[in-house]
Every structure is written in structure tokens, then in C-alpha cells.
Amino acid sequence: MRAGCSVARVSYVRWSIAAQFLRLPAMMAPLAFALLATEVTGSYRLGGLMMAVFIGAEIVAAGPVGRALDRFGVARGLRVLLLVSALFLCGLALVASSPVLTVVFVVLTGFAAGGLSGGIRALLPKSVSAGFLERAVAIDAVVIEIVVVTGPLIVALLTPLGVVAPVLGMAGAYVLAVLFVPTVAVAPRTRGERPKLGSIMTWLLSSFGFGVLISTIEVSSLPFAQRLGGGAEFAVVFMAVLIAASMAGAGLYAWLGPRLQIDRRIRAALFLVVMAVGGVLAAFGVSWPLLIAGLVTVGICTGPLNTTISMHLQLTLPESRKAEGFSLVFTAQAGGFALGSLCVALLPVSVAPVVGSAVALIAAFSVISAHRGAPYRRVTSAVANQEA
Template sequence: MSNLASSVPQAMAPIAFGLATVGVSDRIDVGAAMMTTMVGAQVVAAVPIARFARRVEMSHGRLLRLLVLFRGLMLAGLMLAVLADAGIPLLLGMAALSGLTYGTVAGLLRAVVNGMVEARSLPRMLAILATLNELMFVAGPVLAATLGEVSIGTALGIMALAAALPAVLLPPISTSAHVEHAVSGRGLLPSAKPGFMLWLVAAGVGTAAIVGIEIGSVALAVSYDLPPARALVIVIPLCLASITGGLIISVRGRQPRIRSVVAMLTLTTAGLVLIALAPSLTVAIAGTVLVGLCVAPLATFYSLILDQLLPPSRRVEGFALLRTSQALGIVAVGALLTLTSPSIALGSAAGTILLVILWVAATYLPPQRPGSTDVITT
């Protein structure tokens, strides 16, 4: 429940920020700027805060509660700023502060799961969390739009309460941030096993592909002579397919093999190409279904493989870096969509995933050599 509550502000933010700033400044682009500022703050602060978390003499639970309370307070401050018709600089500043701790909170929550779930049950639990996350990102915009129509203060207040909720929901956690600290002072990347950077890049590119479809859905709908509101015919199949993929991996309850991961990356590439080059809406929807089916299984795999590649004392930092990679993917695809078109942005994502497939094949598919990683099977 803490993971789910932590996702609520991020899921509601795009719609809520847009509605809030239209009321304050009559400019829609201010809401987009607030979202960009929030994500940018996450990118900048995630790893430094996680490194600080690794060094302080404080339990994971206490530190996590402090960070989520800080995030909730900043969102509450943002709500008050909107209700007071504050200026745009203050709104941007509060948005940045509210995103400051998100990456570290996500890393801590993911690390805490390891201590609460048996190793054999971890794949199923992560698959369930990935599925619930997809459900939240379907429900979040609807909730923000519904509440925002009535009262934008209520929508922002719900975001603040949800952000702080993990401080109440978390059970006592005895694991300390400084436990298993017998690691050299090397940086995170040298401390991780081979393959860590590969899966970080794969996660970032995968997130870019999903967000590219979601953000570009309006332009895609218009390109098929549909009104902008009909963008839902592209987004809804994507979300339903992602939930279906999450249910499948949850039932299986096992870590996907490397060949299955390559197959899912290939399907994702094919889906993106279909959307980018689709001669009809039906073909584009088929592409979104292919991409959506792979979302939750791949997210589960990335979480599991990074868990295996990271030293125990660097897991919080590593999972925060995973969130940073995904945030960078969002920023990159947003820039491409702004400067070019959905077809070019999605085609670029497909090309990048193809390079990732080649990287995976070169790293894992040849016969195992002495000293090569043994964390996954083919």
C-alpha cells in the first residue's frame, strides 16, 4: 500500500498541475513546466540523497518516514500557493521541492520490500506491485480530472495526503541504512556487477516508449482525423494491455528468463514501429497492445535483476538511480515530441531499444565464460 500511495502524486500531477495553473495564470504550459521541474528535481537529487541515506546512522523506516513527510508537506505548500494565486516562480519552486525526494523514497520502498518478502516470493510480489502501479497511472489522471473539476484544492490536497501516507502505513522496519556497510568507498557503478548499466538504460528507454505513446496520443488521434479527446482510444488499450501483462507475470510468479526478456523487447520494438508507421488507427492500436503487454513483465525483471547486481548496502542508491534513468527517459521523449513528431519520437525509441537488444545479446546470449555474470539464465 505504501508503494501505491507513493505513486498517486506522480500519476495525478500532469492533469492536476494543468488545471491548477489554468486557474492561476490562464496558461496551460505552466502546468507542463511544473511537471518538468518536478521530474528534473528528482533526476538531480535522487542519487545524492540516496548516498546520504546510505551514510546516516538511521533506520530505513525512520528515514523513509521523514522523506515522505517532507514530500507531503511540500505538496501541501504547493496546494496553498495555488489557492493563494501565488506567482509562477513560487509554483515552480514548490513543484521542484515536492519532487526532490521522490527518487530516494522509491529506492527505499523497493529496498524495504526485500526485508519483508521471502526471496522465492519476490518475483510475484514485484509483479503485483507493477500491476498496481499501472492501475494507479490509469486511475490517477481520472481522479485528478474529476476532483479538479470540482475543486483543484481538493485534488492537490489528495496528492499531499497520499504522498505522506506511507509514514502511517509502513510497519516497523528494523533494517538500518548502515547495515552491511562493509563495502569499499568505490562509486556505485564500480561496486555493481556487470550488466547494471545495461538494465538501467533498458529501463529508461522502456519508460520513454510508454510515455511517448501517452503524451503523443493526442497528436496521433488528430493524425487519424479524430478529435483530440479521442486520444483515449490509444491510451486505454495500452493501459488495459499493461494490466493484463502484469496479471500474467503475477500468476507465473517467476523471474523472466533472458530469452523471454529479449522477446519482450523485440515485441516492444515491433509495437513502436507499428504505431510510428501505422497506415490506420487499427494498426496503431495493435502496436499499443504489443507494447502494453510487455510493460509490467519488463518492469518486474528490471527490479529483480538490479537487486541481484547491486551490493546490499547500495540497493537504495541503485533503485534511486533506476528511477532517475526512467525520469531521464521521460525528459528525452518529451523533448523529442516537442521538437519533432510522435512518429519520429517513437521511431527513435524503437531504434534505441533495438540497440539494447543487441547489447543484451552480446552480453548474455553467448556461452557463459569464466567470470561472466551468473545472475540470470538464458
């Protein structure tokens, strides 16, 4: 038994290393693209365009790429896509002097990377024991926050080596991820059925609502600071508070989550409602204590909500549609982030988070009122739906 636990722990560590290397380029991209654009054109605006088309390409490609991974093998397909993404980034570094070609290679990279997050998530159940799965998802939510902070720091460390060094660093991260993608057994291929639309749409809306709300809070960090008479340094403090609260919430849920008997629909709705309350507190936080309380309220529910959504889909998505389903969830979240950022750009600082809170409440109502489909299935094997 102890040997089995040790093997499972090593397998999870390997999966986690692959997942973090896979995610790292996305965290490096905003600053890396901005620096590259400034060097090429003298303005950061091209960097904003590069980031927009990168995310747009990921959103467009996520569903089809996830479907292809499910069909041809998730682990094998991930290795190919990671290498292709790395090659496109190397191409981007080579054509960095041409703004047009730069955008072209960014789009190609986005298409190749669109299904990576969903694919790596689909491999998690094959890398851990069944009883550890929910805790593993929650722990991963903590580690993600570390990657979020690490990405820009790596860009800053690589920049003195040359303006294309961060882009090559992103390519290197993809290559390193290839080395750690778990090797799983090949299972006979079966024709998968698409899940009922309603069974997915409510959870896509939940992920979208989360994205809108959290982005209106994150992107508003500088306006929040300025409203209280501070500057960029206070915005950094606000982000640190949000990240610390998120890590604490995810860590606590990793311990308590598997023991809870509450229906996951109720959990998700509760987390969304609490986050909405936090968004309103932050929106009208005209004092430090009120604003910090809002940030902590939002942050502490971030990890538990994502874990709850992830586990519900894990237990209800058809086995041959896992990568596609998770890719769609990450796409919905990215779309929410984009809309939230747009709200901050167009609306007053006190209104944007309220819009985010309203979307979160709509998502919570949708989850509660959704017609109850098939009952939850208990996963009895960590390798219940293996495929290469």
C-alpha cells in the first residue's frame, strides 16, 4: 500500500511539473510581447494586439483541438502540440523585426496552444489515485498562483539577454513540458457521445462568470489604488492580497473539500454568490479595510470554485470528451477575462466590478436552477478512462 501511494505521488508530481511548464508561457506572454513590441515599434501597443490575437486564437482553437486530442490520444497529442507551439515561438523570435510576421506567428502559436490546458487537465485522473483527485485539483489551484507570479519574473530575468530571450524562454518551457507529460496506457477507442448541452452550459457560464468578475478586480487594481490616493506600489499590494487569499482558499479546500457532502451545484453557487459580494465590497471600497475585505472575499473563493467546477465536469463528462470539455471550460473562462477587461476599459472603476458581480450572480442562479441530469458518479479507478 505504501509503495502504491509513493508511485501515485511521483506520478502526480510529474503531471504537476508538466502542467506548470505548459502554463508558464501564457503567464510570460503579456510582458514578453510588450517588451518585444516596444523594441520593434517604439510602443507597447503592438504588444497589446499580439496578446489579443493570441488569446483569440486560443479561444477559436480550444474546442476543435480538444476534440482532436480526445480522438487521437491526449498524451501523444499534447507532446506534438507542445513541440509545434515551441517551434512557432522560435519562428516568432526569428521574424521579430517584422510586425506583420510577428502577429502571424503569434496567431499560429495561439492555434497550437488552444487545447493544451484542457488536454493536461484530462490526464490528471490517470496520474493520481481516485481518492486523491479532488485534493490534487485544489493543490494545483495553489501552485497556479505561484506560476502567475513567476512568469513575469522570469521575463524580467531573461530580458537582459536580449529582447527575444523571453520568447525563446517561452518556447523552452513548452519543450520542458514535453519531457514530463505522463505516459498512460492505450485503451480501445470508442465512439464518444456529446454531453447534453444543458449539462455543460451552466458550468461554462459559471467559468465565464468567474472570469468576468476576477478580471474586473485584477485589472482594476491600479484604479483602486488611485482612488485611495496611492500608485502602482499599492496596486501591487492589492494583487498580493488577492493572490494570497486565493492560495489560502485553495489550500483550505484541498484539506476540507473531499470531506464535504454538499452537492457541488450548491457549492459552486455559494462560491459565486460570496465572490459577487466581495466584488461589490471592492467596487465601493472607499477605505483600505473595506477594499481589502472585498479582495479577500473574492480571492478566498477562487480556488474552491475552480476545483468544484473541475470535479463536477470530471464526474459527468463522457470519458471520450474530457479534453474537449475541459478545453471549452478554459475557453469560457478566457472569454470572461476578456469581457471583464473590456468592462474596466469602458466603465467607471466602481461600475466594472459590479457588472462582474452581476454576471457571477446570474451564473449562480443558472447552476441552481439547471435541470438535474445524471446523478454524480463516483470514480473508482484512477485509470478509469485511459487513452494515449
